[in-house]
Amino acid sequence: MASYVRRRGDRKQVGYGERTSPIAPVSMLKSIQQMKIRRRTGRRAARSNSRQKHPSLSRFAKNLLREWRRLHLPVSNITTIVGVSGGADSVALLLALDELIRANKLKVKLIVAHIDHRLRKTSADDARWVRAFVQQLGYDISISRVSVKSSRDNLEQAARLARYKSLSALAQKRQAALVLTAHTMDDQAETILLNLLRGSGAEGLGGIEPVRPLTESAETLLARPLIPWARRHDTEQYCGERQIDFRHDEMNEDETFARVRIRRQLLPLMETFNPRISEAISRTGELLRDDDEALNRAARRLLELSTEDPAKCDRLRTDLLAGTLPALRRRALRLWLEKCRGDLRRLEFAHIRAVENLVTENRGARTIELPGGSSVWRKDGLLTFNRRTSARAKP
Numbered sequence: 001m002a003s004y005v006r007r008r009g010d011r012k013q014v015g016y017g018e019r020t021s022p023i024a025p026v027s028m029l030k031s032i033q034q035m036k037i038r039r040r041t042g043r044r045a046a047r048s049n050s051r052q053k054h055p056s057l058s059r060f061a062k063n064l065l066r067e068w069r070r071l072h073l074p075v076s077n078i079t080t081i082v083g084v085s086g087g088a089d090s091v092a093l094l095l096a097l098d099e100l101i102r103a104n105k106l107k108v109k110l111i112v113a114h115i116d117h118r119l120r121k122t123s124a125d126d127a128r129w130v131r132a133f134v135q136q137l138g139y140d141i142s143i144s145r146v147s148v149k150s151s152r153d154n155l156e157q158a159a160r161l162a163r164y165k166s167l168s169a170l171a172q173k174r175q176a177a178l179v180l181t182a183h184t185m186d187d188q189a190e191t192i193l194l195n196l197l198r199g200s201g202a203e204g205l206g207g208i209e210p211v212r213p214l215t216e217s218a219e220t221l222l223a224r225p226l227i228p229w230a231r232r233h234d235t236e237q238y239c240g241e242r243q244i245d246f247r248h249d250e251m252n253e254d255e256t257f258a259r260v261r262i263r264r265q266l267l268p269l270m271e272t273f274n275p276r277i278s279e280a281i282s283r284t285g286e287l288l289r290d291d292d293e294a295l296n297r298a299a300r301r302l303l304e305l306s307t308e309d310p311a312k313c314d315r316l317r318t319d320l321l322a323g324t325l326p327a328l329r330r331r332a333l334r335l336w337l338e339k340c341r342g343d344l345r346r347l348e349f350a351h352i353r354a355v356e357n358l359v360t361e362n363r364g365a366r367t368i369e370l371p372g373g374s375s376v377w378r379k380d381g382l383l384t385f386n387r388r389t390s391a392r393a394k395p
Helices: 026-053 059-070 088-102 123-137 152-174 185-197 232-241 258-271 277-306 326-341 349-360
Strands: 004-006 023-025 076-083 107-116 140-145 178-180 211-213 221-223 315-317 366-369 375-379 382-386
Touching (some): 059 088, 076 088, 076 152, 088 107, 088 232, 107 152, 123 140, 152 178, 185 258, 185 277, 258 277, 277 315, 277 326, 326 349, 326 382, 349 366, 349 375
Parallel strands (some): 076 107, 107 140
Antiparallel strands (some): 004 023, 315 382, 375 382
C-alpha cells in the first residue's frame, strides 16, 4: 500500500490508503524536486554560455562607453573613422572600440586611418605595424602619406593641419559621420599650458574640444572620447592587459619641442604642488570652454545688431560696439574679422586692440593695416573692411 504525506498547512489527519486532494505521494514530490534542480541547472548553464559569448567588458571599455553616451555620439548605423598612429593611446582606443563592437554595445562600421607624416626614419615601419595589427582585428585600413614642410617651431602645427586635411578627405570619400582621435587628458593639460605660455585668451585656454565639427562645412563630427577621463598611463596599462604592444615615437622624447619640455619638465614640477594637476588643468579648460561659448553667443548677437547691411559683412556701426563691455566688443570684432578675412591666421591681440581703438577713440578717419594686406578704417560712425590695400600687398 502506497504511503502519502501531508502538504504544508493541511491540518486533517489522513491515514494509509486515503486519497485526498491536499496530499501528494512521496515519489511525485521527488520528481518535482528533480525537475526544479534540472531547471536551475539549465538556467546556470545558459547564463554561463551567455557570459562566454559576451564576456564582461574591461574597465577601460566601460569608461569609453560611458563617455560615448555622455557625448551623445551615435551607437549604430554609421561609418566611423579612427585615427591610429601605433602609439599606446590610439592602440588602446582601437582595442576598446573593438571590445564594444564585439559585445554589441556599438554597431558601427569601423575604418582605421593611419597618416604617415614621413618625419622619422621609422615612420614606414609604424605604418606596416599598424596595417598588420588592424588586419588581425579584421577592420578596413587606409594609410595616407603626407608631406610636412615647415620650420621646426611650427612643425607640430603643420603636421596637425596635414593630418586633419587627410582625415577630412577620407571621411568625405567614405561618407563617415564620425572621426575619432585618441587625445587624452595629458594632451589636454599640455595644450592648455602651451596656450597659456603663448598668451592665449579663453578660447585657447579651453584646450581641445571633446566634440566639434571636423570642418566648418562638413556634417562629420570630430570626437576625442578619451580626453575627459583617460590618462597616458591608463592607455598603456590597458594595452598591457590586452597583451598588445605599441609603437614608440622618439620625437616624444625630443626636448627641443616646447610640448615635450612641458610634458617632461613643467608638469612634473607642477605635480609637486598638486599631484592631480592634469585633472585640475583639464577641469579649468572645461569651465573656460563653457564660458567661451556663452560669450560667443552674445558676441554673435551684438555683431548681428551692429552690421550695417545684413547682405554684406564689410561694414559695422560703431555706436552699439562703443557702448558694450570690452570683452564682448573684442569678441564681436574678432568674429567680424574672421568672417571678412576667412580665417584668423597671423591675427594677434594687438590687431584686435587696434581695431577696437577705432571704435572707442573718435579721432576722425583712421586706418588699421592687418596681416595679409587687408585693412579696417573708420568714417562717419562706420567701420569698413577692405580686403586689399594695394596691388603690391602680399597675401
